[in-house]
Amino acid sequence: MRRAMCVIAVLTVGLLPATGWANGEAGVLALVHGLLIDGTGAEPVEDGVVIIRDRRIVAVGSASEIEIPEDAEVLDVGGGAILPGFINAHVHDGYSESNLRAWARGGVTTVRDLGTQFRWTSSSVSVFADRDRLNADVRNARLVAAGPLVTTVGGYGGYAVTSPEDARDKVNGLIDGGANIIKVAIEDNLQGRRWPMLTLGEIRAIVETAHTRDIRVAAHVSRSVHVEMALDASVDDVNHMAVDSVSGGLIARMVDRGMAWVPTLELWEGVSRRYGLSWDRIAAGNLLRFVEAGGIVALGTDYAGYTTPFDLGMPITEIRLMSDAGMTPMQLIEAATRNAAIVCGLGDDVGTLEPGKIADVIVVDGNPLDDLQALGSVLVVVRDGVVIRDDR
Ligand SMILES: [Zn+2]
Incomplete structure (x- = not known):
């Protein structure tokens, strides 16, 4: 929770550099309980997890494979689909x-x-x-x-x-x-x-x-x-x-x-x-x-x-x-x-949910593979590892 408040405070003044957290402080964010659609065309993963450290994705996969770091702020997406921005x-x-x-x-x-x-x-x-x-x-x-x-x-x-x-x-x-x-x-x-x-x-x-x-x-x-x-x-x-x-x-x-x-x-x-x-x-x-x-x-x-x-x-x-x-x-x-x-010339940096990529991640309400209208119901937006929208 402490970290979430910190994000709000920083965003209010609008000075957060695109390079990550102020003072280089590494925050850890875990998105859990989502249907992972990673942007590569791979089969979706049920009960998926994305771990973000500082501004980068460090782990992606099913909850059974991925350990959630102790210091992570956990964001439960409640079964929504997790996709690249x-x-x-x-x-x-x-x-x-x-x-x-x-x-x-x-x-x-x-x-x-x-x-x-x-x-x-x-x-x-x-x-x-x-x-x-x-x-x-x-x-x-x-x-x-x-x-x-x-x-x-x-x-x-x-x-x-x-x-x-x-x-x-x-x-x-x-x-x-x-x-x-x-x-x-x-x-x-x-x-x-x-x-x-x-x-x-x-x-x-x-x-x-x-x-x-x-x-x-x-x-x-x-x-x-x-x-x-x-x-x-x-x-x-x-x-x-x-x-x-x-x-x-x-x-x-x-x-x-x-x-x-x-x-x-x-x-x-x-x-x-x-x-x-x-x-x-x-x-x-x-x-x-x-x-x-x-x-x-x-x-x-x-x-x-x-x-x-x-x-x-x-x-x-x-x-x-x-x-x-x-x-x-x-x-x-x-x-x-x-x-x-x-x-965009950013294929190495964004566009998929893979370790090493910049953490641009969205959560939508529903499974867009069944109904594309779900893409119009955006719940969470993360850019550069920072939660900029959270309407869960
Ligand atoms: Zn044009």
């Missing part, structure tokens, strides 16, 4: 404390912002300082930030490059400034108009520059031809499910290369409803064929990426749409945890 791998308006609070309270402990919506200049890198300030408060969802959407002059996006050399300089500038991810636009036909596109040589220069510095590249796409270019340039993940029918050959190439897809079905549902299009149905069909072929899917919604409404907090609409498309509850949970962590 969910991750929304495609949002905008991420540099907002109120948004980050809402995501975290809703069980989304990390978000990836894939593009500020203003015209980027060299001084815009100050947004990365905003990110660091926001990330220092564990009540906020962790923000992974791309900065701008890199494009060509007059193209779709907010930061134009004019040649492969210019692309290298500007991508290096973004990474020097603190970008976690590089986002590139591959788009020639959207929002009712034609757009000039980056050349393949420019996209390759962007990707090579980022990869040299161990930074991943995410691409905006909307059609198969854009995905082909992304593959040719070794982009790591493509965002928005294609709204033309994707060929089996293209899916096979993507699976072979391990290229991830972030479908953003919530975006396509909103756009399709507004304009009477069938893009949502085409996207759902492509998604199912990609999943059945063994493709890696990461959950992302495009929150605030368009004028249609989006869920803030648990992305329950996206989850419903992925389920309606034919993904199983387990595939969906993997997409929202392990796979989303990978596309």
Whole structure:
């Protein structure tokens, strides 16, 4: 109990560093009596236990295998499901404390912002300082930030490059400034108009520059031809499910290369409803064929990426749409945890309940493998080992 009070006191002043307990004091927390769904796709474990020491998970398993340390604060989750914190791998308006609070309270402990919506200049890198300030408060969802959407002059996006050399300089500038991810636009036909596109040589220069510095590249796409270019340039993940029918050959190439897809079905549902299009149905069909072929899917919604409404907090609409498309509850949970962590560049740190991972953990009321609606009933949220929500 003493520790719980300490947490409240620290959170009230909002100064807790993301690196863990104030003064480096190691606290021990034991979540007990939960159904463990660890994000790896493994079978769930009944009467599961998660032990957290300082900010890391140190043990996970069934109550019969795991010893609860004597100094642990025990948090009985009463049969709820224990999962990794969910991750929304495609949002905008991420540099907002109120948004980050809402995501975290809703069980989304990390978000990836894939593009500020203003015209980027060299001084815009100050947004990365905003990110660091926001990330220092564990009540906020962790923000992974791309900065701008890199494009060509007059193209779709907010930061134009004019040649492969210019692309290298500007991508290096973004990474020097603190970008976690590089986002590139591959788009020639959207929002009712034609757009000039980056050349393949420019996209390759962007990707090579980022990869040299161990930074991943995410691409905006909307059609198969854009995905082909992304593959040719070794982009790591493509965002928005294609709204033309994707060929089996293209899916096979993507699976072979391990290229991830972030479908953003919530975006396509909103756009399709507004304009009477069938893009949502085409996207759902492509998604199912990609999943059945063994493709890696990461959950992302495009929150605030368009004028249609989006869920803030648990992305329950996206989850419903992925389920309606034919993904199983387990595939969906993997997409929202392990796979989303990978596309954020955080695959070694978060996304699964495994020893050594940062303790981003949620508890929901019910078994989401039986009823996905349970994901909308978040009881407990732990970020960086700190209980930031407890509504048991
Ligand atoms: Zn977007």
